[in-house]
Amino acid sequence: MSDDFEKNLREHLHSEAEETREFPRRLRGRIRDGIAPQARAGLAPQLALAGALVLVAVAVLAFRNPTIINVVTTKITQLIQPSPSPTPRPFLCQDQSGGSSGLTTQLTNIRPASHAGDGYDRIVFDFSGGIPSWDLTRQESATFTRDASGQQVTLDGSAGLKLVLRDADLADTVAGDLKPRFSSVREIAQLGNFERVLTYGIGLSSSQCVRVLPLSNPSRLAIDVATTASPSTTAAPTPLPTLSPSGTDLGAFSCLDTGGGADSGLAMQLTAVRVAHQTGFDRIVFEFAPQAGGTAHIPAYTVSRQASAQFVKDPSGMPVTMRGSAGLRIVFHGASGATSYTGSRDLTPNLPVVQEVEQLGDFEAVLSWGAGMSRASCLRTLELANPTRLVIDVQTP
Amino acid sequence: MLMDPTLGRVIERWRAGDREAFEEVIDRYGLQLLRTARLILRDPSLAEDAIQETFLKAWQRIGSLRDEDPGPWLTRIAMNESISLYRRRHRFQALTERFGRLSGVKHEVSSEARLDLTHALDQLTAEQRAAVALHYYQDLSVEETARVLKVPVDTTKSRLKTALRRLRELTGAEEAFA
Structure with a gap:
């Protein structure tokens, strides 16, 4: 039964809510920017079918006249490139x-x-x-x-x-x-x-x-x-990565997403995750062991950079915010730590760049981890054997 | 829930990746969701963050929307975002609240410390505020509130009852009805 107090509460909530008079334009802009790079998921099946038909047609043409390939690919590229968008990027x-x-x-x-x-x-x-x-x-x-x-x-x-x-x-x-x-x-x-x-x-x-x-x-x-603080940029410029060579023989740092490994045979078992700072970089190591009857290999992996430390757990979809303002998402296919990994699934090393390393998912042999970083940084990955390890070096200032 | 045909066409365009259709959905539901998030989070910036995430997730997960009014679906995402954002930002506070509940500590409120409703709402947990906002601001029934929050009806009733008792206590309204 509703009483005066509940009536007052209802009125109070409405009055408090109405202090927000409109949906802020900047928030709309942030959402618009957020969806800009998304693929048109609803069109995916149709696009896939159209793509398949084009590929078949190109294959037939190429079989008859191999020089046609360059012409066709150039034309297709021209067709699929977007014209200037009415909504500026x-x-x-x-x-x-x-x-x-x-x-x-x-x-x-x-x-x-x-x-x-x-x-x-x-x-x-x-x-x-x-x-x-x-x-x-x-x-x-x-x-x-x-x-x-x-x-x-x-x-x-x-x-x-x-x-x-x-x-x-x-x-x-x-x-x-x-x-x-x-x-x-x-x-x-x-x-x-x-x-x-x-x-x-x-x-x-x-x-x-x-x-x-x-x-x-x-x-x-x-x-x-x-030429000025960009009017259509809602976020402040992210800290810039440095591009100087590493000065070691371990390979140069790259400011791009990377990947490697192989999804073959039995899933590899995650046995250890270590994080430490070394001169010029923070190092994250994922160590694996083969299952009985399997062969040792680095599982297929991707390392993706992102401009925030917000992640989504797999497969729950729950959001996770790690420490820092930038992030890395590391996804292994053909790997799991469910029964083999006994260490912490949320490490907070507080290194110069790597602030937190947390497991985001371990489901059906897809193992994902995230790293929260104090700034956007360039990377270097090393695939090492005996024991099998993926090493991710994150460049530090 | 049946959708009106105009909204149905907007949703179909959204499913096909039409951003303008998606903006129409933002126009239709954005303000109400933002206001609700603000009632829960008690902070305009956090509320905007929660609603930004809500719409980004909605854009990505349109495939999981059945043939239904997207309102409750969006509200569900917004509530999840708001509560989890609040928890992340107030981990320590959440811990002390939990400890308080476990130890049976009851915060007595002296007449000098009586608060107005705004400040009293600040003292509730995010889950309680979500139940209060959905039931008393969005005028959802207890059953609908439970569905949005994905908790049993009895839990929702309990949250509402506890929240009301606490608000009465904090504002001194308890005495007026004694």
Whole structure:
């Protein structure tokens, strides 16, 4: 039975709730940014079917005329590349990548232009074929290392972007060094042209967020660099990873997601997880042992970087927030620790970068762990034997 | 629950990955969810975080929505997000509350310490506030509240009863009805 107190409570709750008068625009923007990279899940079956039909058609054509492959792949790439979206993409304060592998394409021009009135400087890379595979990496300084020679080159500015184009030729007409000296983009210089890998350094006046637009007809890659604190970026720029070589023979750090191993035979058993700091990096080690009758191998794995320390548990879907402001998600296929791993499933080592390492799931031989990090950092993975270990080194400042 | 045909078409477009349709869903349910989350979390920024996560999860998991009004489904996700976010941010407080309950400690409230309803609501647990917000703000029945919170009806009744008793005690309303 409702009484006066409940009536008062109801009225109070309504009055308190109505203090929130509208759905904040910034929150809508955050949600919009969050769904931007999502694939259209509902269309997946139709797209898969269409893709399969295209592949069959290409296979038949290729059988009759092998030279058709390059033409068809270029055309398909042009077709599936998005035209300029009516809703502008957000500026992202993180490394980005895209493009298509295996194209026959040539970089024909580089065109910088200032759009300071709209809040960005634009650099357009024109291609004669499709847009090749590319990686764009942010860095804290305008000093780059030239490919092949290893020579240091310092461009105009105090921060930089490095663009790597794979499987692309270079037209003779493309300038090797441009100095537009805009408010953000100060200089664009070729760093390498070796075995169809083109590398460019872009000197920036300061660290800025970036929007990359792959455009078609003609194929071009537009890189927009914000000239002020980006209006469509809701988050503050993430700390930049450093790109200096490790200085050891263990391999260079990379600011990209990585993977490896093999999902073969019986699932490997996780036996230990260790975390420790060493000079220049924090090290996470996953140690495995084969089941009886199985052979030792590193299970198939992916290591994905993310811009927050928020994770989702597998398979419950429950959210987990670890310490730090960035994260790594490590997923092993063909591995489990359910019966073999007796250590802590939530380690809080509080190292310079790695703050927390926690198991996120262990279900049907898919084992996932997350790492909360104090900042976005570059990685190096090492696959070691006797005992079988995956080593993930996270670069520290 | 049957959906009106217009909403049904919006959901179909959302299922097909149409972001504009998804924004229509945000327009329709966002404010109510945000207000409810704020009643539970008692913090506007945390409430926004919870609702951001709610809609991101909804976008990703549209496949799990049956042919039904998405309102209760979204509310369920929002409640999970709000309660777990509150727990994560208030781990220590949650522990002391639990300890208090286990040890049977009863917080006596002197007449000088009587609180207004806003501050009294602050003293409830997130689970109690969720039950109170759904039942008294969203006007859900006890059974509907239980379904959204995924707890038995008796548990919901118990949470509501405890919450009301506590609120009366903290605001001094108990004496007025004695």
